[in-house]
Amino acid sequence: xxxxxxxxxxxxxxxxxxxxxxxxxxxxxxxxxxxxxxxxxxxxxxxxxxxxxxxxxxxxxxxxxxxxxxxxxxxxxxxxxxxxxxxxxxxxxxxxxxxxxxxxxxxxxxxxxxxxxxxxxxxxxxxxxxxxxxxxxxxxxxxxxxxxxxxxxxxxxxxxxxxxxxxxxxxxxxxxxxxxxxxxxxxxxxxxxxxxxxxxxxxxxxxxxxxxxxxxxxxxxxxxxxxxxxxxxxxxxxxxxxxxxxxxxxxxxxxxxxxxxxxxxxxxxxxxxxxxxxxxxxxxxxxxxxxxxxxxxxxxxxxxxxxxxxxxxxxxxxxxxxxxxxxxxxxxxxxxxxxxxxxxxxxxxxxxxxxxxxxxxxxxxxxxxxxxxxxxxxxxxxxxxxxxxxxxxxxxxxxxxxxxxxxxxxxxxxxxxxxxxxxxxxxxxxxxxxxxxxxxxxxxxxxxxxxxxxxxxxxxxxxxxxxxxxxxxxxxxxxxxxxxxxxxxxx
Amino acid sequence: xxxxxxxxxxxxxxxxxxxxxxxxxxxxxxxxxxxxxxxxxxxxxxxxxxxxxxxxxxxxxxxxxxxxxxxxxxxxxxxxxxxxxxxxxxxxxxxxxxxxxxxxxxxxxxxxxxxxxxxxxxxxxxxxxxxxxxxxxxxxxxxxxxxxxxxxxxxxxxxxxxxxxxxxxxxxxxxxxxxxxxxxxxxxxxxxxxxxxxxxxxxxxxxxxxxxxxxxxxxxxxxxxxxxxxxxxxxxxxxxxxxxxxxxxxxxxxxxxxxxxxxxxxxxxxxxxxxxxxxxxxxxxxxxxxxxxxxxxxxxxxxxxxxxxxxxxxxxxxxxxxxxxxxxxxxxxxxxxxxxxxxxxxxxxxxxxxxxxxxxxxxxxxxxxxxxxxxxxxxxxxxxxxxxxxxxxxxxxxxxxxxxxxxxxxxxxxxxxxxxxxxxxxxxxxxxxxxxxxxxxxxxxxxxxxxxxxxxxxxxxxxxxxxxxxxxxxxxxxxxxxxxxxxxxxx
Numbered sequence: 001x002x003x004x005x006x007x008x009x010x011x012x013x014x015x016x017x018x019x020x021x022x023x024x025x026x027x028x029x030x031x032x033x034x035x036x037x038x039x040x041x042x043x044x045x046x047x048x049x050x051x052x053x054x055x056x057x058x059x060x061x062x063x064x065x066x067x068x069x070x071x072x073x074x075x076x077x078x079x080x081x082x083x084x085x086x087x088x089x090x091x092x093x094x095x096x097x098x099x100x101x102x103x104x105x106x107x108x109x110x111x112x113x114x115x116x117x118x119x120x121x122x123x124x125x126x127x128x129x130x131x132x133x134x135x136x137x138x139x140x141x142x143x144x145x146x147x148x149x150x151x152x153x154x155x156x157x158x159x160x161x162x163x164x165x166x167x168x169x170x171x172x173x174x175x176x177x178x179x180x181x182x183x184x185x186x187x188x189x190x191x192x193x194x195x196x197x198x199x200x201x202x203x204x205x206x207x208x209x210x211x212x213x214x215x216x217x218x219x220x221x222x223x224x225x226x227x228x229x230x231x232x233x234x235x236x237x238x239x240x241x242x243x244x245x246x247x248x249x250x251x252x253x254x255x256x257x258x259x260x261x262x263x264x265x266x267x268x269x270x271x272x273x274x275x276x277x278x279x280x281x282x283x284x285x286x287x288x289x290x291x292x293x294x295x296x297x298x299x300x301x302x303x304x305x306x307x308x309x310x311x312x313x314x315x316x317x318x319x320x321x322x323x324x325x326x327x328x329x330x331x332x333x334x335x336x337x338x339x340x341x342x343x344x345x346x347x348x349x350x351x352x353x354x355x356x357x358x359x360x361x362x363x364x365x366x367x368x369x370x371x372x373x374x375x376x377x378x379x380x381x382x383x384x385x386x387x388x389x390x391x392x393x394x395x396x397x398x399x400x401x402x403x404x405x406x407x408x409x410x411x412x413x414x415x416x417x418x419x420x421x422x423x424x425x426x427x428x429x430x431x432x433x434x435x436x437x438x439x440x441x442x443x444x445x446x447x448x449x450x451x452x453x454x455x456x457x458x459x460x461x462x463x464x465x466x467x468x469x470x471x472x473x474x475x476x477x478x479x480x481x482x483x484x485x486x487x488x489x490x491x
Numbered sequence: 492x493x494x495x496x497x498x499x500x501x502x503x504x505x506x507x508x509x510x511x512x513x514x515x516x517x518x519x520x521x522x523x524x525x526x527x528x529x530x531x532x533x534x535x536x537x538x539x540x541x542x543x544x545x546x547x548x549x550x551x552x553x554x555x556x557x558x559x560x561x562x563x564x565x566x567x568x569x570x571x572x573x574x575x576x577x578x579x580x581x582x583x584x585x586x587x588x589x590x591x592x593x594x595x596x597x598x599x600x601x602x603x604x605x606x607x608x609x610x611x612x613x614x615x616x617x618x619x620x621x622x623x624x625x626x627x628x629x630x631x632x633x634x635x636x637x638x639x640x641x642x643x644x645x646x647x648x649x650x651x652x653x654x655x656x657x658x659x660x661x662x663x664x665x666x667x668x669x670x671x672x673x674x675x676x677x678x679x680x681x682x683x684x685x686x687x688x689x690x691x692x693x694x695x696x697x698x699x700x701x702x703x704x705x706x707x708x709x710x711x712x713x714x715x716x717x718x719x720x721x722x723x724x725x726x727x728x729x730x731x732x733x734x735x736x737x738x739x740x741x742x743x744x745x746x747x748x749x750x751x752x753x754x755x756x757x758x759x760x761x762x763x764x765x766x767x768x769x770x771x772x773x774x775x776x777x778x779x780x781x782x783x784x785x786x787x788x789x790x791x792x793x794x795x796x797x798x799x800x801x802x803x804x805x806x807x808x809x810x811x812x813x814x815x816x817x818x819x820x821x822x823x824x825x826x827x828x829x830x831x832x833x834x835x836x837x838x839x840x841x842x843x844x845x846x847x848x849x850x851x852x853x854x855x856x857x858x859x860x861x862x863x864x865x866x867x868x869x870x871x872x873x874x875x876x877x878x879x880x881x882x883x884x885x886x887x888x889x890x891x892x893x894x895x896x897x898x899x900x901x902x903x904x905x906x907x908x909x910x911x912x913x914x915x916x917x918x919x920x921x922x923x924x925x926x927x928x929x930x931x932x933x934x935x936x937x938x939x940x941x942x943x944x945x946x947x948x949x950x951x952x953x954x955x956x957x958x959x960x961x962x963x964x965x966x967x968x969x970x971x972x973x974x975x976x977x978x979x980x981x982x
Binding site: 185 | 603604626648650658659661671675676677678679681682683684685686687688689690691693694696697698714715716717737741743783784786787789790791843845846847875876910911912913914915916918919923927930931932934935936938939941942943944945946957
């Protein structure tokens with residue numbers, strides 16, 4: 001690891017010269033105005049300018065760059081499109097930011113075996129666009145899917161509205177070509193769903209850039225269903241909507257997705273977007289998307305409507321044609337943006353709870369918000385129990401961010417208390433590492449760090465992410481301090 | 492690692508005393524006649540008697556046993572029910588065999604959240620039995636499901652007939668309590684489908700006992716579908732049946748399973764079991780199980796029947812009631828046993844190929860069999876492209892086993908050549924480690940071994956499995972010899 005002393009002494013010129021020899025002069029950025037773009041990702045409350053930005057185009061260039069970093073003991077952070085919400089692509093002081101934006105080729109499409117091989121800079125939505133003509137799609141669909149990159153999705157194991165039925169990124173990555181921090185090129189997984197040997201693909205997906213850089217990703221694509229239908233149901237209370245979610249799941253139906261919005265979110269969306277679909281007086285709405293064979297969709301639509309009615313739904317609307325479906329989805333898709341318009345700032349939390357605890361947890365979150373004096377809007381993947389409480393605040397108010405972070409932390413602890421998790425799909429990144437000891441024992445975290453050491457023995461790959469350290473989490477935080485993993489050499 | 496010298500000198504008495512202090516006298520076996528049962532698993536062609544067998548009942552006892560092994564530098568092998576087909580539970584000389592048969596409690600059932608927590612010795616089928624009254628089942632269903640244990644399923648990442656739709660073991664394990672070889676108790680994963688941090692659950696499942704022993708396993712259970720239907724279609728040729736498989740999958744239907752049996756297997760089964768269901772003159776039959784809502788099953792049944800007819804099916808039978816379904820399945824389920832009756836010995840191979848290569852590969856396997864002078868029967872998971880060629884031979888014939896292993900190896904190389912894998916669901920174990928370099932580069936294998944070192948630094952956990960060594964694979968074999976992983980200490 002870098003010491004402060006080394007940082008101050010670093011002479012970047014020979015390093016940059018070597019980078020330029022690999023990627024050319026226009027593949028390296030070091031001017032202040034060029035670097036500003038890269039000082040944060042989607043978690044805008046943390047900022048740190050990198051020393052230099054490098055833009056490789058090939059696996060071999062990535063390997064050369066990492067070898068240079070290894071030689072000079074320089075920390076590096078890989079960045080896809082920079083849309084992540086947990087600060088996973090946040091630079092650290094004196095680091096190299098490796099941006100995969102120019103690695104944006106779809107390398108091969110094999111429709112017969114339902115596989116697409118892409119470079120990491122390929123935008124999520126491009127995969128679906130490339131295969132939709134043949135009747136396929138790429139299932140993981142984060143809200144940012146029109147701008148986020150597959151490489152970032154792999155790092156954060158991204159989810160989306162359709163995870164409930166189709167699973168998250170890890171369920172759609174068959175194999176990877178990765179470059180490890182020492183510059184080795186390693187193929188993990190392959191082209192088949194299951195491969196012998198250790199499942200390194202599983203460990204790499206979601207490792208938030210701490211184990212290496214994926215330079216080729218083999219994705220599984222899925223057949224577009226014959227029929228899709230969106231059901232909108234509105235309820236007097238969040239409890240009733242939560243009851244409907246539980247009953248739908250326990251009926252055995254697996255919808256593509258079940259999304260919930262509370263009264264605050266409904267009104268925010270209607271104020272800003274004006275969909276005129278979501279009743280402003282509803283305590284909560286559910287958007288349930290079902291897909292499959294036409295007969296299956298018809299039957300499930302009826303069953304879900306009955307379940308919603310039995311749980312107190314006031315009105316139920318549904319749409320099967322693409323245009324009307326889009327109208328029903330529009331407000332949900334625009335919900336985060338709407339919050340940005342009605343509030344100077346907002347902080348998106350990401351936690352998971354068992355579905356059965358939905359009504360209790362939403363009530364508690366409301367209480368926590370009141371206690372701290374902030375509005376908390378709830379727009380989330382109800383079917384997965386994946387909450388996204390949006391805390392509205394004004395960053396210009398002195399101390400507000402700290403209070404909001406405290407409130408966010410209390411929400412996470414609540415999630416853990418009821419048997420849930422501190423992250424559903426946004427990752428731990430820089431933002432949540434202090435909360436890892438809430439979920440994992442010291443031995444559990446140590447075991448993860450031993451694994452990290454195998455790939456990343458010098459701690460150069462995405463320093464300061466996932467794992468808590470006393471320095472960043474404050475003296476009082478429960479962090480494992482008995483081993484200095486960052487100084488351990490690989491055997 | 493043990494050296495030959497140490498082996499000869501080992502005084503087992505103090506070690507056994509310590510084991511007895513942990514599990515009691517009746518938890519330790521060391522008499523020759525007691526040990527004979529444990530000298531092989533389902534791969535009966537390899538045999539090695541362990542020095543001692545220990546039967547723990549709790550996580551803490553497992554931890555104490557592993558600490559003793561660690562202290563005395565004794566290699567150990569964990570064994571579930573011993574039904575594995577790749578020699579994953581094969582003892583090595585002078586080792587402790589840790590048998591989980593007494594850890595057979597179902598610890599908790601949470602129907603609401605669809606989770607069951609079990610000890611590793613719980614038999615696969617017991618999980619379904621425990622929850623079927625409430626309308627749930629445990630999906631992974633290896634042929635041996637009435638005798639194989641969940642611990643063994645976790646080690647080998649077992650599959651089964653229904654993997655096509657439901658996935659293999661790794662898709663149904665949410666979390667694990669494991670004991671690592673140094674005796675640490677670590678919780679990995681949890682109760683939710685996705686957890687933050689590295690996916691250690693994914694890496695543990697399928698690691699064939701080389702990373703530790705799972706002592707509590709949190710399984711996901713699935714709702715029993717409203718309707719199930721089995722379709723039996725017979726064809727003149729394997730090629731026609733293969734074409735039907737491809738067309739079913741590419742139609743977007745995902746059946747629970749698609750099984751294929753060739754003419755040889757059909758006749759073997761009819762000779763022995765006499766189902767009177769499978770036409771003896773058919774080149775191949777397909778058994779397609781579909782499940783879901785009644786309307787969905789009805790629609791898919793019609794579509795699949797049409798696809799089979801278009802591919803030349805001669806007759807199509809189907810059954811929805813449980814009794815008739817069992818009759819249609821009976822021959823398939825008894826196929827391996829039938830081979831055991833018509834041939835003195837048989838060797839089950841396990842390889843995966845892209846579905847589209849089915850007709851070509853089956854033809855080639857037939858040619859390979861002819862070349863070596865052995866019958867090869869094919870009974871397999873056609874929907875997944877997971878072949879199970881059964882090579883019939885007589886072990887009493889001198890040299891036969893070696894020839895059969897050579898033929899088996901050629902079949903595996905063929906699988907790899909067409910873009911497949913050397914194991915679908917039986918694991919690498921002791922049997923196939925020489926073929927790992929056919930699939931993985933030296934760097935790939937090294938990376939896996941670095942990970943192994945983290946958990947298993949002294950190489951005490953299941954020695955001699957998964958990874959090739961020059962000693963076992965012959966001088967000519969392509970194995971990575973440049974690093975002595977077995978002698979590397981953990982940091």
